[in-house]
Amino acid sequence: MTMAEERNRTTVFKFLGKLVLWIMLSTSFWYFEEYYKAHRLISNASSALNLFLTASILYSIGRYIMITLYTKRHEHRSVRGNFVLGINRLTAVLNTTTAIIAIMLALGIDPREFVTSLTIVAMAIAVTFREYITNMLSGLFIMFNDQLSVGDRVKIGEYKGRIVDITFSSLLIQDEEDDIVMVPNNLVFTSPMVNFSAHRSSLFYVRFELPLQTAVEIDQLEARIQKTLINHPYLTGDDDLHLKVVEIGKDYVKYKMEMHATSSSNKLHRQLENEILKEVLQFKREYDLDQ
Numbered sequence: 004m005t006m007a008e009e010r011n012r013t014t015v016f017k018f019l020g021k022l023v024l025w026i027m028l029s030t031s032f033w034y035f036e037e038y039y040k041a042h043r044l045i046s047n048a049s050s051a052l053n054l055f056l057t058a059s060i061l062y063s064i065g066r067y068i069m070i071t072l073y074t075k076r077h078e079h080r081s082v083r084g085n086f087v088l089g090i091n092r093l094t095a096v097l098n099t100t101t102a103i104i105a106i107m108l109a110l111g112i113d114p115r116e117f118v119t120s121l122t123i124v125a126m127a128i129a130v131t132f133r134e135y136i137t138n139m140l141s142g143l144f145i146m147f148n149d150q151l152s153v154g155d156r157v158k159i160g161e162y163k164g165r166i167v168d169i170t171f172s173s174l175l176i177q178d179e180e181d182d183i184v185m186v187p188n189n190l191v192f193t194s195p196m197v198n199f200s201a202h203r204s205s206l207f208y209v210r211f212e213l214p215l216q217t218a219v220e221i222d223q224l225e226a227r228i229q230k231t232l233i234n235h236p237y238l239t240g241d242d243d244l245h246l247k248v249v250e251i252g253k254d255y256v257k258y259k260m261e262m263h264a265t266s267s268s269n270k271l272h273r274q275l276e277n278e279i280l281k282e283v284l285q286f287k288r289e290y291d292l293d294q
Contacts, residue, residue, distance in 0.1 A: 018063050025056040051109035058101040066094045085153065085169060089146030092171065134189070135172060141188035142171040151191065151198060154269055156206060160194035162186050179208060179259070180249075207264060207272045209279045210249070212257040217290055221246060221258075224286045228260065231282050237271055239263040 028049060032039065039046040073086050104114050145151055146169060155166050157176070164178035173185040199206050217224075225246045232244055242262045250257040260279065264271055 018060070021056055021060055021063070025053070025060060028053050028056065047111055048109045051105040054108065055101050055105040059098055062094050062097050062101075066090050085146045085151070088153065088169060089143065092146060093143070096171075134187075138173065138188045139171040141192060142169065142173075145169055145174075145188060145191060152200075155198055155200040157199065158195075158197040159186055159190050160196075162190075181210075206261060207275075208259050208261050209276045210257065210259045211280060211283050212255050213283070213287060215252070215254050215256055217287065218256050220286075220290060221256075224283065227286060228279055228282050231278060232262070232275075235275075237265055237275060239265055 031049070032053075039049065069090055070087055107114050107117060151157065151166060151169070151174070153166050153169060156164070157166060159174070159176075162176055162178065162184055164176040164184065166174055167177050167183065168175040171188075173187050174191070176184045176186055178184055213221075213224075225244075228246070229244045232238060234240070244260060244262060246258045246260050248256060249259050262275070264275060
């Protein structure tokens with residue numbers, strides 16, 4: 004079972020669990036009406052839980068319908084957007100908001116009066132967290148359009164790398180050194196941005212390290228890799244395919260090679276990377292045998 008299938012199965016079980024609990028709770032209001040009248044705190048807590056479950060079930064149904072319609076509409080063409088990601092994040096926000104309201108009702112607090120009494124405080128909070136609010140709105144805009152997508156290779160301002168996640172506050176970008184950089188969503192709209200994955204030819208990197216003593220034979224490895232990749236059907240052929248030294252440690256050397264594939268497909272990139280790493284392992288094995 005794939006991870007996607009496992010996630011879908013878990014989501015179904017969660018929905019069924021909420022549905023069963025909602026049915027049991029709703030039924031109890033009919034059979035134990037007098038009990039709820041006599042126990043006000045339990046009645047408030049049960050009503051609040053019922054509110055949350057009802058809203059959460061409706062959100063889940065709405066989410067499923069929207070994703071199904073979107074998938075059906077685009078089943079015959081490639082889609083780069085983050086519609087499903089955006090719907091999931093928006094559903095989580097709605098569930099969280101409903102949960103807060105339900106907790107207030109369970110404690111006997113009227114949410115409308117609470118919000119009204121905190122109007123001035125809310126304005127101060129809005130000013131204080133203005134950057135986060137604008138980042139959140141920018142994040143929603145990114146999620147619901149096809150400019151950027153998880154897996155894209157981008158350059159935003161001075162930051163360059165692959166997008167590994169999109170949150171309400173920031174883009175998580177894995178740079179060339181495999182560090183995760185959190186880039187505020189606002190930068191997407193206020194800084195120069197290049198999406199390398201928007202084109203068919205896509206730049207990617209293959210990184211590996213070898214013992215320091217093999218550095219004297221690195222030209223041989225480079226020649227072997229070039230022989231493997233020359234005229235490769237999945238490469239554009241526009242690269243020189245030279246190994247570049249990234250870091251020299253006490254007993255190791257880190258290398259990288261950059262190239263342009265004919266597709267931005269992650270699966271294709273992994274296939275090409277696997278071919279290169281097999282060549283590196285074969286080189287290392289032969290080197291060890293010669294020593």
